[in-house]
Structure formats: C-alpha cells, structure tokens
Amino acid sequence: MALPSRSARRLTLTATAGTALVCALGLASAPANAASVETWDKVAQCESTGNWQIDTGNGYYGGLQIxxxxxxxxxxxxxxxxxxxxxxxxxxxxxxKILAGQGAGAWGCAPGTGLSTDKAKPYPDGNDLTGDGKADLVALESDGSITAADGTGNGFSNYHKIATGFGAHVNADRLN
Structure with missing residues (x-):
C-alpha cells in the first residue's frame, strides 16, 4: 500500500508494533480561515461565559454571540x-463561515483566543472522535481489543482501550 505523497498534504497513520489493523485516518490540510473547537470554546468563554444557549436580549445569541x-x-x-x-x-x-467571510474581527473577544492564528478544522472529516478539532486514531490490536488515541495535531496521546472481544485471528499485512 503506497502512502499518499506529501504534496497531497495527507498523512496516513500506521500502528506501532503489535497492532494488527489500523483504521487509517487522513489529516487534510486546514483551510486558511478555520479554528479548532478548543479555540471556539475560548471565544465562547469570553463572549458568553461559555453558555451556548444564552439569549440575554441584547441582539446577540448563543455561545459565540452571533x-x-x-x-x-x-x-x-x-x-x-x-x-x-x-x-x-x-x-x-x-x-x-463567518470567520472565512469576515475574519476574526467579527468577534470582540478574538484577541488572545488564537482565533486569528489557529488554522485547525473544528470537525475534520469525521475523524475527530473527541470533538476537539483534531483527528483521532482507532486501531484493532492483535489481541482483539480496540485502542483509541487522542489527536494532538502533532501526533497522538492518551492511548486507551475502548473495546475488547473482537477475536485475535486478525492478520494484517505490514503497511508501508
């Protein structure tokens, strides 16, 4: 199996030794105007104290006061x-969409939140299992358990088993 080229800006993740099968998750390059869920949470904390259902009657609504x-x-x-x-x-x-059309200046609380510099997609192509805007990893181990790891944007952390009992008969070829 050939890996996608770097010019395509995709990274195919393979498992470490002992892993029988990996769900390879693609990390596509982020658009020029995008921000992770973590950054949007910072904006919402400043705009509305993080209350996503707020309506104070001031003409702005929700966590991001739109x-x-x-x-x-x-x-x-x-x-x-x-x-x-x-x-x-x-x-x-x-x-x-507002960020792409109007820029970070659409929010008074943008300075200091990273909204103008964070280029991560908030929900990258369905590979974000934790909702933090970063693609995560799921692997079927040779012992039949499923391991997940949280994406950090630069790799993975917090490896943990999320399920067991899928049989140990899985045999996967080495991925190149």
Missing part, C-alpha cells in the same frame, strides 16, 4: 431560527 442578521446571512437558518437554539457544533459550523 446576531440574527449574520446567522441568517451565513446559512444558520438551516439549523435553527436563532443561534442559541442550535447546538454548539452547529453554531461553530456557521461561525466557521
């Missing part, structure tokens, strides 16, 4: 009538 006009202009109506009625993930998905 006006109704901006919410509608960037497609928020697909999720909810008002930002505070949408889930955290839905608010972040619309905020990503």
């Amino acid at each position: 006006s109704l006009a901006t919410w509608n202009a960037f497609g928020g109506q697909a999720y909810a009538a008002y930002p505070h009625q949408a889930t955290k993930k839905q608010q972040i998905l619309i905020a990503e």
Whole structure:
C-alpha cells in the first residue's frame, strides 16, 4: 500500500508494533480561515461565559454571540431560527463561515483566543472522535481489543482501550 505523497498534504497513520489493523485516518490540510473547537470554546468563554444557549436580549445569541442578521446571512437558518437554539457544533459550523467571510474581527473577544492564528478544522472529516478539532486514531490490536488515541495535531496521546472481544485471528499485512 503506497502512502499518499506529501504534496497531497495527507498523512496516513500506521500502528506501532503489535497492532494488527489500523483504521487509517487522513489529516487534510486546514483551510486558511478555520479554528479548532478548543479555540471556539475560548471565544465562547469570553463572549458568553461559555453558555451556548444564552439569549440575554441584547441582539446577540448563543455561545459565540452571533446576531440574527449574520446567522441568517451565513446559512444558520438551516439549523435553527436563532443561534442559541442550535447546538454548539452547529453554531461553530456557521461561525466557521463567518470567520472565512469576515475574519476574526467579527468577534470582540478574538484577541488572545488564537482565533486569528489557529488554522485547525473544528470537525475534520469525521475523524475527530473527541470533538476537539483534531483527528483521532482507532486501531484493532492483535489481541482483539480496540485502542483509541487522542489527536494532538502533532501526533497522538492518551492511548486507551475502548473495546475488547473482537477475536485475535486478525492478520494484517505490514503497511508501508
């Protein structure tokens, strides 16, 4: 199995010794205007004390304090009538569009949060199991257990078994 080229900016993850099969998760390059869930949480902490369902009556709604006009202009109506009625993930998905269209200056709390410098996708291609905006790893071990590891953006940490009992008869070829 050939690995994707570096010019394609994809990284295929392979397992360490003893791992029988790996679910290879791709890490695509992030768009120029994007931010991780961790960064959006910092913005929300400043904007609304982290309350994603807040409506204080000031004309701004939800964790990221988005006006109704901006919410509608960037497609928020697909999720909810008002930002505070949408889930955290839905608010972040619309905020990503606002960030791409208006820049980090759309939020008064952007300075100091990393919003203008964080280029990570908040929900990268379904490979983010923990919701932190970084792709995670899942591997089927030769003993039949499944191990997961949290993506750090630079590798993986917090390796832990998440399931057992999948049989030890799995035999995988060495991945190159």
